Amino acid sequence: MMDALFPPTTSSSTKPDLYINGPRRTRVPAHAAILASASPVLENMVKSNRIIEIHGVPYNAVTAFVRFFYTSRCSEEDIENYGIHLLALSHAYSVPKLKQRCVVGLSKLAAIENVVDVLHLARLCDAPDLYLNCAMLIRNKFRAVRKTEGWKFLHTHDPCLENNIVEFINENKSRKKRMKRQRKEQEVIMQLSEAMECLEHICTEGCTSVTPYDVDVKEQRKRMPCSKFSTCQGLQGLIRHFATCEKRIKGDCMRCKRLWQLFRLHSCICLHQDSCRVPLCRQFQLKMEKENKEDDASWKLLVRKVGSAKAMSSLQLLKR
16 A cells, blocks of 8 residues: 555655544555654644544555655646645645645636636635736636536625626736826827927928028938838928918917917927027027916926937937
8 A cells, every 4th residue: 555655765665653544434544754854734633643534535645645655756646636625635734845846736627617626716715816817817718607507606605706706807907908008198299209309300401392591402312211111201291381381370270270289399399498409499489488378288298208218219310
């Protein structure tokens, strides 16, 4: 019996000094020293007992549990057949290595049919990694999981856990929407930061068809287009339109309003107002100082984010 359960080591070849009583009056021989070194719970038990009772799990699960104390290994077959029982035993008797092995194995074996049972056990056995893996599987296959007997039992007998799972699913959906919104916002910030760089570039050095008044157009045309060609072309189109638009004075042109907002945004992040060559930069600054106008919180936040993105872009260029 001992040879079938344990490897022929010095400690296991000696006569067992205690027995573990399993289901249906089965007995598993063991050594008190081995059990005491592997589990603090069993260490306290073997001090005063030479017979330890373990019921409620199959006999083969008990033998696999004891075998782990001698070999520090648990086979895939044991996890597949008795993983749930071994997880419960490892938690009850404080065997963290076996518990971690069960968590990894059960995470791989969790399926639609048993995921609710595994999740419930993970909560009882304080296995957060396994609980999270099961919750994610339920979230991804929720329609199929709702049809299982495990979910129906959960709905009837544990509405609190059911509510926690539903909240997890809803929170995940909200998180995805929030991340999507943040990505879009970041894209807009980066586009505005690039537009600020192109605006300064156009008004200072000139680019293709739009140049400052003191830059020779013929000399400018000899230069290659800048790296941000698409953004630059769009801004140049806005500038040319702004210069000739008849609706601009009345404030009826959306394209002119867009460029006006870009000029205003530039003036808020510009660090060289006295020498800046971007149109209306200094005028916007003087107007804000004169009126002592406090911009709304959303505009201040936009200015801060665009300014930070522009500064990071400049640092990256310096590193290159």
